[in-house]
Amino acid sequence: MQYRRFGRLDWQVSALGFGCMRLPTVGGDRAYIDEPLATRMLYYAIDHGVNYIDTAYPYHGGNSERFLGKVLKGAYRDRVRLATKLPCWLITERGDFDRYFNEQLERLQSDHVDYYLLHSLNASSWRRVRDLGVLEWAEAARQSGRIRHLGFSFHDRLEVFKEIVDAHDAWDLCQIQYNYMDVDNQAGTEGLRYASGRGLAVVVMEPLLGGRLAQPPAVVQAVWDGAPRKRSAVQWALQWLWDQPEVSVVLSGMSAMEHVVENVACAERSGVGTLTAEELALVDRARAAYLGLRPIPCTGCEYCLPCPNGLRIPGLLDMLNSVALYGDLEGARRRYEHVPEGERAGACQECRQCEDLCPQQIPISEWMARIHKVFGEGQPLEEVLSGR
Ligand SMILES: NC(=O)c1ccc[n+]([C@@H]2O[C@H](COP(=O)([O-])OP(=O)(O)OC[C@H]3O[C@@H](n4cnc5c(N)ncnc54)[C@H](OP(=O)(O)O)[C@@H]3O)[C@@H](O)[C@H]2O)c1
Ligand code: SF4
Ligand code: SF4
Structure with a gap:
């Protein structure tokens, strides 16, 4: 040892x-x-x-x-x-x-x-x-x-x-x-x-x-x-x-x-x-390969916060990204259930205030609707993603 x-x-x-x-x-x-x-x-x-x-x-x-x-x-x-x-x-x-x-x-x-x-x-x-x-x-x-x-x-x-x-x-x-x-x-x-x-x-x-x-x-x-x-x-x-x-x-x-x-x-x-140095660069490439699987290019910068409706936007986006990267859809659905109902993606009012602030120009309100379909309504991930 x-x-x-x-x-x-x-x-x-x-x-x-x-x-x-x-x-x-x-x-x-x-x-x-x-x-x-x-x-x-x-x-x-x-x-x-x-x-x-x-x-x-x-x-x-x-x-x-x-x-x-x-x-x-x-x-x-x-x-x-x-x-x-x-x-x-x-x-x-x-x-x-x-x-x-x-x-x-x-x-x-x-x-x-x-x-x-x-x-x-x-x-x-x-x-x-x-x-x-x-x-x-x-x-x-x-x-x-x-x-x-x-x-x-x-x-x-x-x-x-x-x-x-x-x-x-x-x-x-x-x-x-x-x-x-x-x-x-x-x-x-x-x-x-x-x-x-x-x-x-x-x-x-x-x-x-x-x-x-x-x-x-x-x-x-x-x-x-x-x-x-x-x-x-x-x-x-x-x-x-x-x-x-x-x-x-x-x-x-x-x-x-x-x-x-x-x-x-x-x-x-x-x-x-x-x-x-080559091996450390290889680990960077593995990380990049994982990140390339993310459907939503969120960097977690939090410029979009606070949402007037209390949604923790980066956390909700990360939930969907994590499933795309690592699987475990059922685990993510269980975690979503623990989010207070008023803070779930389904509570988004589509005011789009967050979208004006997002440097990645992510259509956040559209993603909130998809996230709720996957985690809140049990729709298949692939179906919801391909409906983009
Ligand atoms: N304080 C806290 O809030 C907190 C939170 C999390 C963890 N912890 C502590 O930190 C410890 C380590 O975290 P973790 O359990 O999440 O560690 P981890 O190493 O990230 O995950 C452990 C899992 O990795 C897989 N694994 C481990 N060695 C492997 C190998 N050689 N080949 C293939 N798969 C392998 C196994 O998965 P499968 O069982 O699926 O095969 C194992 O259950 C915990 O056990 C706990 O003591 C503390
Ligand atoms: S669009 Fe939805 S997530 Fe964005 S600020 Fe408005 S309510 Fe919050
Ligand atoms: S501003 Fe955009 S990139 Fe930054 S955390 Fe919010 S959604 Fe993600």
């Missing part, structure tokens, strides 16, 4: 970390972990040098933490550092901090957590837990030794990321969604460098976009096939991350033993600056 700097902490982290959100399950029930197989996978990773394990309160309906509590008892516990997270979206009052944390310690069969992260922060959840005193609570827990190090995981825009990084001197780590397709999305490359430059360890999640980069479409596979040095799509994605000095550890949510074996072997060959 290769080891890397973990921010300002005097500790070397394995290049690969084990994300315990996608453990193998049985019977199609996410809450029912295939414990014998998951145990073999976890022990294989630890026996091959993985020393960072990531879980969270909701993973596998709470059973990810319970599983780790069981299997990390004894010698394996001392060989790893364990991260778990406060479910910020469930916090409504100060007493909730202790309530969830104590429940987590009980599940983990432990008296402390090595890395405790405020889970999935965005602008509103951050401000809510901050105003409820989460930093003061965490500082007290740190002083008492129940939390060793404090961090946060993040899903929002770069400006919000910087605001959170700057809000607290004592963050030791942050966790961001980052991969070669997300260089300008959420924290992105700028956020990675910003946090690292301030001494935070940066833990990368979704290195394969939740697995979507593992099975590339033909145009992207053609780019990989053209490489002088052969690597799988997964290996290209992972090595691109490890090439960057600001990345501390790459979490992979491995769901099969073959994933663990491949990703451990890949991590063993990893290092900062291992990709050549």
